[in-house]
Amino acid sequence: MTISSAKPGVLSELDRPNSYIGKSVPRPNLERLMQGRGLYVSDMELPRMGHVVFVRSPHAHAKIIAIDADEARRLPGVIAIVTGEELAAVITPWVGVLSHLKGLKSAPQHAIALDRVCWQGEAVAAIVATSRAVAEDAAEVVNVEYEELDAVTDMGTALDPETTVIHPTLGDNLAFERNLDAGAVDAAFAGSDEVVEANFVFGRHTGVTLEPRAVVADWNAAETRLTIYQGTQAPHMVQNLAALHLGLEESQVRVVCKDVGGSFGIKVHIYADEMATYALSKLLRRPIKFVADRVESFNTDIHARDHRCLGRIGVKRDGTITAFEIDDLTGIGPYSMYPRTSAIEANQVVNLVGGPYVTKNYRARARVVFQNKNVMCQYRAVGHPIACSVTEGLVDLAAAKIGMDPVEIRLRNLITDDAYPCASPSGLRFELLSHHAAINKLVTMMDYDGLRAEQAALRKKNIHRGIGIASFIEVTNPSAAFYGVGGARISSQDGVAVRLDAQGSVICQTSITEQGQGSESLTAQIVGSVLGVSMERVRVILGDTDNTPYGGGTWASRGAGIGGEAALQAAKVLRRNILEVAAAILQSSPAELDIANNAVVSASDGTPRIELRELARIVYFRPDTLPPGIQAELMATRHFVPREYPFAFTNGVQASWLEVDTETGFIKLLRHWVVEDCGTLINPQLVDEQIRGGVVQGLGAALFEKCVYDERGQLTNANMADYLVPMSGEMPDIDVGHVVSPTSETELGAKGAGEAGTAGAAAAVANAVNDALRPFGAIITEIPLTPQVILTALGRI
Amino acid sequence: MPISLHVNGERVDANVLPRLNLADFLREHLQLTGTHIGCEHGVCGACTVRVDGEIVRSCLMLAVQTDGASVQTIEGLSDSGEVADLQAAFRDRNALQCGFCTPGMLMAAHDLLTQQAEPDRERIREHLSGNYCRCTGYQAIVDAIETTARGRTRSRP
Numbered sequence: 001m002t003i004s005s006a007k008p009g010v011l012s013e014l015d016r017p018n019s020y021i022g023k024s025v026p027r028p029n030l031e032r033l034m035q036g037r038g039l040y041v042s043d044m045e046l047p048r049m050g051h052v053v054f055v056r057s058p059h060a061h062a063k064i065i066a067i068d069a070d071e072a073r074r075l076p077g078v079i080a081i082v083t084g085e086e087l088a089a090v091i092t093p094w095v096g097v098l099s100h101l102k103g104l105k106s107a108p109q110h111a112i113a114l115d116r117v118c119w120q121g122e123a124v125a126a127i128v129a130t131s132r133a134v135a136e137d138a139a140e141v142v143n144v145e146y147e148e149l150d151a152v153t154d155m156g157t158a159l160d161p162e163t164t165v166i167h168p169t170l171g172d173n174l175a176f177e178r179n180l181d182a183g184a185v186d187a188a189f190a191g192s193d194e195v196v197e198a199n200f201v202f203g204r205h206t207g208v209t210l211e212p213r214a215v216v217a218d219w220n221a222a223e224t225r226l227t228i229y230q231g232t233q234a235p236h237m238v239q240n241l242a243a244l245h246l247g248l249e250e251s252q253v254r255v256v257c258k259d260v261g262g263s264f265g266i267k268v269h270i271y272a273d274e275m276a277t278y279a280l281s282k283l284l285r286r287p288i289k290f291v292a293d294r295v296e297s298f299n300t301d302i303h304a305r306d307h308r309c310l311g312r313i314g315v316k317r318d319g320t321i322t323a324f325e326i327d328d329l330t331g332i333g334p335y336s337m338y339p340r341t342s343a344i345e346a347n348q349v350v351n352l353v354g355g356p357y358v359t360k361n362y363r364a365r366a367r368v369v370f371q372n373k374n375v376m377c378q379y380r381a382v383g384h385p386i387a388c389s390v391t392e393g394l395v396d397l398a399a400a401k402i403g404m405d406p407v408e409i410r411l412r413n414l415i416t417d418d419a420y421p422c423a424s425p426s427g428l429r430f431e432l433l434s435h436h437a438a439i440n441k442l443v444t445m446m447d448y449d450g451l452r453a454e455q456a457a458l459r460k461k462n463i464h465r466g467i468g469i470a471s472f473i474e475v476t477n478p479s480a481a482f483y484g485v486g487g488a489r490i491s492s493q494d495g496v497a498v499r500l501d502a503q504g505s506v507i508c509q510t511s512i513t514e515q516g517q518g519s520e521s522l523t524a525q526i527v528g529s530v531l532g533v534s535m536e537r538v539r540v541i542l543g544d545t546d547n548t549p550y551g552g553g554t555w556a557s558r559g560a561g562i563g564g565e566a567a568l569q570a571a572k573v574l575r576r577n578i579l580e581v582a583a584a585i586l587q588s589s590p591a592e593l594d595i596a597n598n599a600v601v602s603a604s605d606g607t608p609r610i611e612l613r614e615l616a617r618i619v620y621f622r623p624d625t626l627p628p629g630i631q632a633e634l635m636a637t638r639h640f641v642p643r644e645y646p647f648a649f650t651n652g653v654q655a656s657w658l659e660v661d662t663e664t665g666f667i668k669l670l671r672h673w674v675v676e677d678c679g680t681l682i683n684p685q686l687v688d689e690q691i692r693g694g695v696v697q698g699l700g701a702a703l704f705e706k707c708v709y710d711e712r713g714q715l716t717n718a719n720m721a722d723y724l725v726p727m728s729g730e731m732p733d734i735d736v737g738h739v740v741s742p743t744s745e746t747e748l749g750a751k752g753a754g755e756a757g758t759a760g761a762a763a764a765v766a767n768a769v770n771d772a773l774r775p776f777g778a779i780i781t782e783i784p785l786t787p788q789v790i791l792t793a794l795g796r797i
Numbered sequence: 798m799p800i801s802l803h804v805n806g807e808r809v810d811a812n813v814l815p816r817l818n819l820a821d822f823l824r825e826h827l828q829l830t831g832t833h834i835g836c837e838h839g840v841c842g843a844c845t846v847r848v849d850g851e852i853v854r855s856c857l858m859l860a861v862q863t864d865g866a867s868v869q870t871i872e873g874l875s876d877s878g879e880v881a882d883l884q885a886a887f888r889d890r891n892a893l894q895c896g897f898c899t900p901g902m903l904m905a906a907h908d909l910l911t912q913q914a915e916p917d918r919e920r921i922r923e924h925l926s927g928n929y930c931r932c933t934g935y936q937a938i939v940d941a942i943e944t945t946a947r948g949r950t951r952s953r954p
Binding site for chain 1: 816828833837871890893928929938
């Protein structure tokens with residue numbers, strides 16, 4: 001591990017002998033999940049609970065002429081059938097725009113469609129019954145009469161004057177456009193020895209969480225209070241929006257998030273059917289449960305990455321990259337998603353292209369258009385895979401053009417490790433990155449020269465293997481610059497409360513959430529380390545707006561960096577408070593005392609002085625024995641939000657080693673390497689597993705995953721048999737290495753790691769495929785790299 | 798229809814609709830919610846349980862087909878200690894994140910190790926290829942199973 005400490009020589013609470021920081025301790029919550037004793041929302045049952053099933057549009061764009069639900073209403077067990085109009089009396093519509101994305105527009109979206117459906121899968125009626133099976137039976141006999149309208153499905157023609165405008169009040173199908181022109185791009189291209197251009201095409205894909213979206217909404221008419229049990233990454237955001245659109249105060253809404261069966265950004269939004277479920281509970285005055293089935297998941301969980309991006313790169317013969325230029329087009333479905341909007345991905349693409357490199361010449365245009373397809377929005381690594389694939393694809397094409405090795409061209413152009421702080425052409429500020437240390441480490445880990453020799457030897461035997469390299473930057477620890485400045489009530493700060501209980505154990509309430517990343521573990525590790533308390537005596541409570549401080553939650557690789565720092569600061573205060581009381585009890589001074597192994601000890605020699613259990617007993621039950629004027633405060637709360645840097649950028653580099661069967665077009669992934677730099681590693685194993693899981697999601701996009709729509713806007717593969725995801729048999733082992741450049745903005749020094757894997761995996765694979773196919777002169781800039789794509793490029797079909 | 802079966806060693810008598818699948822029967826009628834439902838069409842493996850010694854997709858089997866059968870779910874295997882070593886290996890290797898696939902994954906892994914004492918990594922990956930995990934990327938799961946296999950081989954007389 002290469003350590004480049006931001007504060008060399010300073011020993012903090014985190015460097016103490018029994019610190020859990022930097023240790024791969026097991027997560028405390030695993031036993032429950034392994035024994036089948038977790039509590040996912042789909043497991044929940046409440047008294048008098050009704051089950052909702054939505055009747056959904058089979059058309060991509062149609063007028064609703066009539067809904068005949070008479071027969072369905074008569075089925076035994078049916079509680080209510082509710083249309084969009086009836087529900088609109090309970091819940092108001094929303095518009096997914098943010099003011100800092102200038103010009104972004106969208107139309108009001110209702111919980112259930114009123115008179116028109118805009119994508120296949122949009123709900124037109126809700127059926128509530130005593131069981132889901134009965135509700136599904138009833139849904140089958142609801143007769144909806146539609147008048148089909150022209151569907152806008154091709155983003156390439158969405159802006160043509162003859163194309164139907166989906167929302168006439170908006171004037172056109174352009175949701176958002178951003179233009180950027182930095183440096184002197186035209187002069188740079190003119191001065192280049194070579195200019196290479198390519199069209200990059202990305203398959204629309206989705207998150208496929210194994211547990212579908214699920215919500216139980218429980219309106220208590222007597223308390224006039226709504227409790228929402230939902231698998232969400234952002235409970236306080238859900239609280240705010242449910243209250244806003246139901247006409248309630250936030251104090252009337254409690255959001256509880258227990259175990260979540262995968263999220264990856266899919267569960268950080270508010271969906272129309274979730275809003276409808278809240279409203280139905282209020283309308284029907286009873287708990288209502290909605291669990292999406294797999295077809296609904298494919299048709300309504302946000303999609304992402306439907307981009308076509310024309311890219312250009314200029315290069316000199318010595319390998320100097322002179323400029324980047326992109327023209328990105330993306331189709332987001334009929335509405336900008338609420339509340340985070342569907343312009344963020346394109347915006348990120350503009351921000352991130354060329355990000356690892358020195359050149360200041362960069363021009364970009366991104367256009368975001370409406371279509372009659374399911375909505376697109378933020379999914380793990382938002383925009384990064386697009387930006388990375390375009391940038392790294394162009395860099396490899398440039399290298400090939402001038403006959404330079406892909407590693408060599410990167411070494412000549414990556415921002416040097418001593419150049420920080422600095423900024424990208426799009427204005428992103430980099431505090432401290434380590435591109436060169438990372439790629440040098442990667443080259444060693446993978447034995448780059450050895451693989452090149454092996455590749456050459458195998459080529460003679462007609463075996464075509466390729467090596468692909470992809471450097472990347474990742475946005476983590478977002479401040480209010482991400483959403484708050486645009487007017488969204490999405491907290492960028494997080495809070496942690498820690499308290500010593502009456503037996504000297506620690507209870508810790510945090511506003512970050514857990515979907516398997518290890519939020520609970522990292523919080524316990526930090527708190528345990530600072531307090532000198534063993535981890536098994538730290539209990540972490542999360543996912544409950546009634547019982548945690550206010551905060552953002554877990555998304556955009558922010559949990560460890562922001563929530564972790566809040567935990568650190570809260571634990572420091574509690575530690576100070578404990579030592580003050582201990583000093584009073586022991587007739588000592590706080591400076592002479594420390595806490596270790598669940599006891600107050602002498603700072604000088606570690607001699608145990610008083611067990612925390614005993615200290616707590618005195619404080620809570622015999623405060624009369626404390627000196628006069630001593631009021632113990634064994635609970636402390638601290639909040640944290642980054643203020644100096646809008647985002648804590650991280651960096652890394654990935655490599656893929658694969659074999660292409662030029663007869664069948666199949667790709668066999670042989671090995672994958674990642675070196676990344678997320679600053680302080682709180683739990684190296686958890687970081688590695690975030691990276692590996694992220695890589696495999698990126699590999700899915702690279703090879704398999706695509707939502708296939710026909711020209712009428714019908715999603716033709718909305719099931720797990722036809723929409724292919726990575727399974728264990730096709731996935732390679734992944735080696736992960738680290739460079740550690742902590743951020744100075746926090747004492748903890750941690751940056752995010754959740755999206756690094758997904759950011760660069762597809763780019764590495766695509767570059768490796770092109771490397772393998774170089775003898776054939778085939779160049780592919782499209783994913784997923786299906787056998788059909790490969791064989792087409794080879795001219796075989 | 799009346800059915801009578803053993804679930805995790807306990808006798809269960811129930812009246813069920815012919816269309817009720819085993820997964821819904823376990824979850825909704827017996828509140829054994831450790832058996833998860835991911836796709837409802839036999840692809841994801843989250844609902845894997847053991848019926849008369851064979852692992853099955855409980856979403857593809859009807860409850861009435863289990864009349865007279867012996868069914869084990871993750872709750873049963875956990876309480877009996879049958880997969881305790883596998884669970885320990887999963888914990889030490891962080892072979893689960895959200896945990897939704899884990900009960901099915903443990904079922905499939907234990908089934909493999911019952912059939913074959915020391916499968917190589919490729920064989921493990923192949924055996925798990927009907928169990929979808931979106932979080933881990935599978936490597937940690939393969940590692941944990943490999944570790945468990947070695948442990949079981951060593952502890953055999």
